[in-house]
Amino acid sequence: MxxxxxxxxxxxxxxxxxxxxxxxxxxxxxxxxxxxxxxxxxxxxxxxxxxxxxxxxxxxxxxxxxxxxxxxxxxxxxxxxxxxxxxxxxxxxxxxxxxxxxxxxxxxxxxxxxxxxxxxxxxxxxxxxxxxxxxxxxxxxxxxxxxxxxxxxxxxxxxGAPDAVLLANVRWLSRYRHPRCLHDLVAARLREVFAIPRPLMVGADTAGDRLSTLPVLFHLLWIQEMTAADMTAELLGPRTIVHVAGGVGR
Known part of the structure; x- marks a missing residue:
């Protein structure tokens, strides 16, 4: 105008x-x-x-x-x-x-x-x-x-209105945005496990008890130390492929 x-x-x-x-x-x-x-x-x-x-x-x-x-x-x-x-x-x-x-x-x-x-x-x-x-x-x-x-x-x-799928994923991750969700030992283990891409829940279970690993994993996804599959394409779920950000096998 x-x-x-x-x-x-x-x-x-x-x-x-x-x-x-x-x-x-x-x-x-x-x-x-x-x-x-x-x-x-x-x-x-x-x-x-x-x-x-x-x-x-x-x-x-x-x-x-x-x-x-x-x-x-x-x-x-x-x-x-x-x-x-x-x-x-x-x-x-x-x-x-x-x-x-x-x-x-x-x-x-x-x-x-x-x-x-x-x-x-x-x-x-x-x-x-x-x-x-x-x-x-x-x-x-x-x-x-x-x-x-x-x-x-x-x-x-x-x-204007954002992508609905991306917003839903980010809204979920925002529940774990506070630094209190980061546990250094668990985070280190998750980085080792997800150095190779694998499904979200499989990796969380491999790293330890999911009750303790999932909040840390979601925090790492929030701060984008971890990367998930295209978050505008599908909702995060147990089979979502996750890996350490910056490349595979780092």
């Missing part, structure tokens, strides 16, 4: 407001904020639920950051789960800031859903909205946000 002619997305009127831990809400020109660590700031909007509302806000404990990250819908939660599973992601902040611009008639503002930092230092600003729920006003806000992010050197993504 084209940006309305009145929007000066590169002009001095473009500003960003965020919550500063010391000074509270601050508002600055966008050009002065390009090095900000917005993956670490508090949300600019609160996550609250009221009777009768159709959205489902909440807090998700992210293994990536070791702290809770907010979401405002189940779809946002699902996308947050997949970002937490992504090994290239090192930081996630929800509702990180307001972007302010003028559309030629009045000031507009938009708070993206997430600010994501990758291990290479790059940043991605994310909005989550199902394909069938994007109104013209939303599409305009997303396009302006994309242009403003480009000015700041950030990438912008609008994400």
């Amino acid at each position: 084209a940006v309305p002619a009145g929007v000066d997305h590169a002009g001095p009127c473009v500003e960003l407001s965020y919550v500063d831990a010391v000074h509270g809400l601050r508002r600055c020109p966008l050009r002065d904020c390009v090095t900000g660590r917005f993956e670490d700031v508090a949300p600019v909007r609160t996550f609250r639920w009221s009777r009768g509302e159709r959205h489902f806000p909440g807090w998700y404990w992210a293994a990536t950051t070791g702290r809770h990250v907010g979401f405002e819908s189940w779809l946002e939660r699902d996308r947050l789960l997949l970002m937490d599973f992504d090994p290239s992601v090192v930081g996630i902040g929800s509702q990180p800031f307001w972007l302010h611009w003028h559309d030629g008639e009045r000031e507009r503002r938009h708070a993206p859903d997430y600010f994501v930092r990758h291990a290479d230092g790059s940043a991605v600003v994310v909005d989550v909205r199902a394909d069938g729920r994007i109104e013209p006003r939303d599409a305009e806000a997303f396009e302006v946000t994309r242009l403003l992010c480009a000015q700041a050197g950030w990438r912008f993504e609008r994400l």
Whole structure:
């Protein structure tokens, strides 16, 4: 969608407001904020639920950051789960800031859903909205946000519903995302067993009592030290082929 002619997305009127831990809400020109660590700031909007509302806000404990990250819908939660599973992601902040611009008639503002930092230092600003729920006003806000992010050197993504099979697999593994699921001796044994690809349950039983090996195995799959068959093709199960990540026989 084209940006309305009145929007000066590169002009001095473009500003960003965020919550500063010391000074509270601050508002600055966008050009002065390009090095900000917005993956670490508090949300600019609160996550609250009221009777009768159709959205489902909440807090998700992210293994990536070791702290809770907010979401405002189940779809946002699902996308947050997949970002937490992504090994290239090192930081996630929800509702990180307001972007302010003028559309030629009045000031507009938009708070993206997430600010994501990758291990290479790059940043991605994310909005989550199902394909069938994007109104013209939303599409305009997303396009302006994309242009403003480009000015700041950030990438912008609008994400919809994820692959259902992948999501189901990652949701299962997320139950074992906490570091407490890692037992060093059991993990070492599992790495030996799965140096050769074999079915998930066969390997878990070979490594020891499945009650103690399975939680560790699922944690290793979560942190991707172990690799399963294409997780977008089928659900994890007893016969899923698993091996140490990075090649066979390593």
